[in-house]
Amino acid sequence: MQIFATEQIRAWDEYTIRHEPIASVDLMERAATACYEWLMQHNYKGRSYSIFCGKGNNGGDGLVIARLLAQSNHTVTVHILEFGHKGTVDFQINLARLHDTTAGIRFVSSEEALHPIPPADVVIDALLGSGINRPTDGLTAQLIKHINNSGNEVIAIDIPSGLFVDHSSRGNTIIKARHTLSFQCFKPAFLMPENAAVIGGMHILDIGLHPDFLNTQDAPFELIDRPIVNRLLQPRQAFSHKGDFGHAALVTGSYGMMGAAVLCARACLRSGVGKLTCHIPASGYTIMQVSVPEAMCKTAENEHPAAEMDKYDVIGIGPGLGSDAANIPLLYTLFEQNRRPMVIDADGLNTIGRETALLNKIPPGSILTPHPKEFERLFGKTFNDYERIQLAQQKAAAHQLYIVLKGRYTFIASPDGKGYFNSSGNPGMATGGTGDVLTGILTGLLAQQYAPLHAAIMGVYLHGLAGDLAAAYTSQPSLIASDLIDCLGQAFQSISSS
Structure with a gap:
């Protein structure tokens, strides 16, 4: 619309x-x-x-x-x-x-x-x-x-x-x-x-x-609604196998914040990815293997492993990563090894905010998912919401990125200058972990060969729709991030039957 x-x-x-x-x-x-x-x-x-x-x-x-x-x-x-x-x-x-x-x-x-x-x-x-x-x-x-x-x-x-x-x-x-x-x-x-x-x-x-x-x-702007998302949905073919739906990697988690990594991984799997490998610190190995048995794990003793990252169809990075100084060389390595579009969130964005030279190293077509404060750390202060939207459009064009500015009507700034506001979602989603779920969904969709813009449009709508379905069941005040993951299957059914 x-x-x-x-x-x-x-x-x-x-x-x-x-x-x-x-x-x-x-x-x-x-x-x-x-x-x-x-x-x-x-x-x-x-x-x-x-x-x-x-x-x-x-x-x-x-x-x-x-x-x-x-x-x-x-x-x-x-x-x-x-x-x-x-x-x-x-x-x-x-x-x-x-x-x-x-x-x-x-x-x-x-x-x-x-x-x-x-x-x-x-x-x-x-x-x-x-x-x-x-x-x-x-x-x-x-x-x-x-x-x-x-x-x-x-x-x-x-x-x-x-x-x-x-x-x-x-x-x-x-x-x-x-x-x-x-x-x-x-x-x-x-x-x-x-x-x-x-x-x-x-x-x-x-x-x-x-x-x-x-x-x-x-x-210049479009409202993301169910008919738009329905047109983008790719139906599965009868003889499909897991190799048809991509191999994603998530670089997430740190001591005390493995919950974010688990939420992200579960959401990625529920979004339809064929295979998922989680690159996590050794301290999170047991947590991830027990919580998400469908995912493979790679670990390092003191920092995130970053070898052979070019083999993945897409990489999602940030949830629960922490603020360790080692994140800066980690991101340089990731951006050098894999030039396919990535999904960058949370501490991945905060790391770029501290090391602004990284902004020019991000693979073109990548999806950044800041909330307003993370956006400010990346691109500077704005005086009102209109200025923030305009700045997002300018930066998306300058760096050839898709910027997903999270909020009630989450805004997607596309490199071609067009903007998209999402219509799904509710205030119950204003709770810890829902952003990690969005990162997982976007990573899973990109791995399935959705174009970055289509992945962003579908991802934010499915994320909000899952939140609406969860709130209808459990209420807005009691909604938690895991509820969104549990309702993702119903959200897919809803858009596919529209």
């Missing part, structure tokens, strides 16, 4: 108006009706409403919602932000229609007109929409603060007023919504952690925008 910024969303509306065809006011009716139906289906039936409207098309949406609510016997008061201009044509049409209902209409033209909002009212925010390009100020900012300070439950239409679609809104005065009802596709703002507190629950409503428009656009 493509992720569109403001101009593309506006163009999609216009394309639908021309090619369906449909009048713009009727498209507004369709969008607002979808919001009204969402309210009726989600325990808002019978409530009273205070609806705040600007005079643009977002305000027009609010007027239609007000009319539909009033016509279904809800108590509705509409507050229109007044600056002395008429508003858009569609706004004016729907304002005239609203006069034929029981809805009360007030105009907010000064701070003195900011009356207390009845405590029981649901507030609908239809002030500004997604077209703004500067921070709110003056009366608009005062009205937003007034709504935020009311303590009422707020539902934003399209986007919380004051929030920019495709660049950072830090410092802006923004509506704080309990829910946001938006249309047709995700916008970049909805995927940034810094906006979570103002967006609340995110709901994308299908309003029937013309599907052919998607064939005319090459969006």
